[in-house]
Amino acid sequence: ADKEFLVRQREVLRLLNKVHEPNRFKEQAELGRSYDPTAHFSKYKNAVPVKRMVKEYMAGHMLPRGAIFTLFNNKHREEMITVFESFFFAEDWDTFYRTACWARDRVNEGQFIYALSLAVLHREDTRGIVLPPAYEIYPHLFVNSEVIHAAYKAKMRQEPAVVRMNFTGTIRNPEQRVAYLGEDVGMNSHHSHWHMDFPFWWKQEEYGVHKDRKGELFYYMHHQLIARFDAERLSNDLPIVEPLYWDEKIVDGFYPQTTYRVGGEFPARPDNFEFHDLEHIKVKDMMDYTRRIREAISQQAVVTRTGEMVSLNNTQGIDILGCMVEPSHDSKHPEYYGALHNYGHIMLGQITDPKGKFNMPPGVMEHFETATRDPAFFRLHKYIDNLFKLHKDLLPHYTMEELGFNGVTIQDLTVDDLVTYFEDFDIDMLNALDDTAELQDVDIKARVRRLNHKPFSVQVTVNSERDAMAVVRIFLAPKYDWFGQEIPINEKRLYMIEIDKFVTKVNKGTTVVQRKSSESSVTIPDRETTKVLTKRVEEALQGKTTYMVNKDVRHCGYPDRLLLPKGKKDGMIFTMYVIVTDYETEKVNDLPYDYEYGGAISYCGTLAGHKYPVNKPMGFPFDRQIDGDNFCTPNMFQKDVIITFKDTI
Ligand code: CUO
Numbered sequence: 001a002d003k004e005f006l007v008r009q010r011e012v013l014r015l016l017n018k019v020h021e022p023n024r025f026k027e028q029a030e031l032g033r034s035y036d037p038t039a040h041f042s043k044y045k046n047a048v049p050v051k052r053m054v055k056e057y058m059a060g061h062m063l064p065r066g067a068i069f070t071l072f073n074n075k076h077r078e079e080m081i082t083v084f085e086s087f088f089f090a091e092d093w094d095t096f097y098r099t100a101c102w103a104r105d106r107v108n109e110g111q112f113i114y115a116l117s118l119a120v121l122h123r124e125d126t127r128g129i130v131l132p133p134a135y136e137i138y139p140h141l142f143v144n145s146e147v148i149h150a151a152y153k154a155k156m157r158q159e160p161a162v163v164r165m166n167f168t169g170t171i172r173n174p175e176q177r178v179a180y181l182g183e184d185v186g187m188n189s190h191h192s193h194w195h196m197d198f199p200f201w202w203k204q205e206e207y208g209v210h211k212d213r214k215g216e217l218f219y220y221m222h223h224q225l226i227a228r229f230d231a232e233r234l235s236n237d238l239p240i241v242e243p244l245y246w247d248e249k250i251v252d253g254f255y256p257q258t259t260y261r262v263g264g265e266f267p268a269r270p271d272n273f274e275f276h277d278l279e280h281i282k283v284k285d286m287m288d289y290t291r292r293i294r295e296a297i298s299q300q301a302v303v304t305r306t307g308e309m310v311s312l313n314n315t316q317g318i319d320i321l322g323c324m325v326e327p328s329h330d331s332k333h334p335e336y337y338g339a340l341h342n343y344g345h346i347m348l349g350q351i352t353d354p355k356g357k358f359n360m361p362p363g364v365m366e367h368f369e370t371a372t373r374d375p376a377f378f379r380l381h382k383y384i385d386n387l388f389k390l391h392k393d394l395l396p397h398y399t400m401e402e403l404g405f406n407g408v409t410i411q412d413l414t415v416d417d418l419v420t421y422f423e424d425f426d427i428d429m430l431n432a433l434d435d436t437a438e439l440q441d442v443d444i445k446a447r448v449r450r451l452n453h454k455p456f457s458v459q460v461t462v463n464s465e466r467d468a469m470a471v472v473r474i475f476l477a478p479k480y481d482w483f484g485q486e487i488p489i490n491e492k493r494l495y496m497i498e499i500d501k502f503v504t505k506v507n508k509g510t511t512v513v514q515r516k517s518s519e520s521s522v523t524i525p526d527r528e529t530t531k532v533l534t535k536r537v538e539e540a541l542q543g544k545t546t547y548m549v550n551k552d553v554r555h556c557g558y559p560d561r562l563l564l565p566k567g568k569k570d571g572m573i574f575t576m577y578v579i580v581t582d583y584e585t586e587k588v589n590d591l592p593y594d595y596e597y598g599g600a601i602s603y604c605g606t607l608a609g610h611k612y613p614v615n616k617p618m619g620f621p622f623d624r625q626i627d628g629d630n631f632c633t634p635n636m637f638q639k640d641v642i643i644t645f646k647d648t649i
Contacts, residue, residue, distance in 0.1 A: 069110025215322025567643025
């Protein structure tokens with residue numbers, strides 16, 4: 001990497017270091033004090049936001065430092081967007097950097113981190129810069145109260161410590177059996193980064209950065225999260241997750257046992273709680289939005305703000321619907337179709353203090369970093385997903401032509417042993433603890449249990465009548481339901497988890513396509529720790545080592561450890577499906593191998609500005625209804641595989 005890039009990477013790491021404390025890096029702190037944005041308005045492509053930011057700050061209107069920031073609060077979000085836009089519209093790195101130094105010690109910490117991260121992820125001159133893992137920037141959102149207390153104690157004693165973190169609750173709560181998924185720090189980091197790559201408030205035209213198939217990805221990524229949650233439930237003898245309803249009790253409560261840095265514990269929800277009207281959102285609104293969305297789905301058209309009808313009866317329908325249900329900035333008619341999903345998060349987040357009588361802080365559902373900890377997250381998203389299913393079920397079945405690949409046959413599929421296990425993982429807690437003048441930083445880690453699997457590979461033997469480029473899709477679904485009944489294919493397709501999707505060449509004759517689990521287009525490896533990253537950057541700056549920049553680096557991506565569901569000790573049977581299709585007919589971009597983008601495209605799409613590389617619907621061929629049991633065309637193959645969970649390996 002060139003020096004300029006390394007300096008930028010270093011400054012970003014410094015800006016995100018202990019944001020709750022005054023900036024400890026002299027040069028940044030000094031710049032923060034001396035830089036006056038009002039003297040440099042010409043240095044912003046659009047100076048309206050930076051003007052507003054300074055004005056609002058001076059007037060004391062912004063969310064103060066120390067207060068809890070949530071993206072779901074309109075005022076909090078609007079302010080954060082102003083900060084983000086001030087960063088994003090800065091004409092060059094220098095202006096951006098100075099603006100960030102200015103904001104670092106003034107703007108609310110949560111807003112600052114969010115806005116800065118978004119700017120780094122979207123500015124051209126910061127491409128390739130790696131952000132620290134979210135669980136190291138604000139560990140409070142990822143580990144429970146017990147751990148924070150123990151970490152403080154260790155710091156007071158000035159003793160390095162490793163604090164064991166247990167999953168929330170006890171075994172008397174059956175839902176706790178799958179807490180290892182909902183509370184997995186990598187999974188929460190993936191989810192929060194997905195929402196940073198596809199913010200619902202993103203103004204495509206204004207920012208000039210298009211987010212390809214954003215609404216469809218909203219559907220598909222969350223659909224996959226639920227399918228994966230269901231696979232974990234079946235692995236733990238739990239029935240699949242049921243959707244919630246606005247007028248029904250939420251049977252399972254949730255006690256997060258997690259604490260804000262300042263502002264107390266996350267609110268808990270006892271068993272059998274009901275939805276209540278909030279000040280600005282009524283239960284009836286939720287039912288009205290649902291009814292209107294259902295009407296749009298059944299008539300296969302949505303009405304826009306200007307009264308036009310837009311058809312849903314095509315492959316793009318899901319994208320329109322996704323934007324409408326989330327809703328994103330691109331919703332065709334937000335006043336009419338409302339904000340079903342986002343309000344769902346708020347309704348659940350504020351359920352125990354709907355009128356704000358007790359001034360409780362936001363619930364776990366009001367942060368993307370913490371949402372999946374609450375099992376109700378999956379219930380809300382199942383509810384949403386069932387709406388998408390209604391839409392997909394009205395589309396025509398795939399024809400043999402759409403499913404097939406002329407002259408190409410899969411002859412065989414072999415898979416290595418699939419073995420899962422639990423392992424320990426340590427999170428650096430340095431950022432969680434306040435500094436005091438007298439106390440030095442000591443090494444304090446939270447040790448969590450997490451699921452992992454042995455690396456495996458899949459071999460697909462393909463016969464082809466000619467040389468061809470093929471798209472290979474690999475899926476996995478449980479074979480039996482909770483009652484032990486074999487799941488028919490038209491239902492099984494809903495529990496299908498994507499394992500991989502890639503482009504490869506098949507030669508005339510026989511080709512054995514081999515693919516490793518580590519290459520999956522669904523996942524990313526463990527994020528590098530701040531400590532290691534900082535050290536690498538410093539050493540490279542001193543010329544001691546070289547630093548390779550990956551311009552396509554992804555922060556979004558399902559953790560590679562979680563690629564397989566847990567399975568069972570005695571083995572659990574899943575069915576693996578492989579389908580190869582013709583890349584020539586579905587490719588979108590001209591480049592021959594335009595398929596990596598940091599390697600997490602399946603759930604995370606492409607980086608800003610790129611087109612999604614294939615035009616088939618996400619989840620193809622399982623996103624639409626399937627008739628009968630004879631689903632497989634010659635270019636598909638299915639095989640039962642066994643996932644065995646081992647306590648230790
Ligand atoms: Cu990701 Cu509801 O959209 O949490």
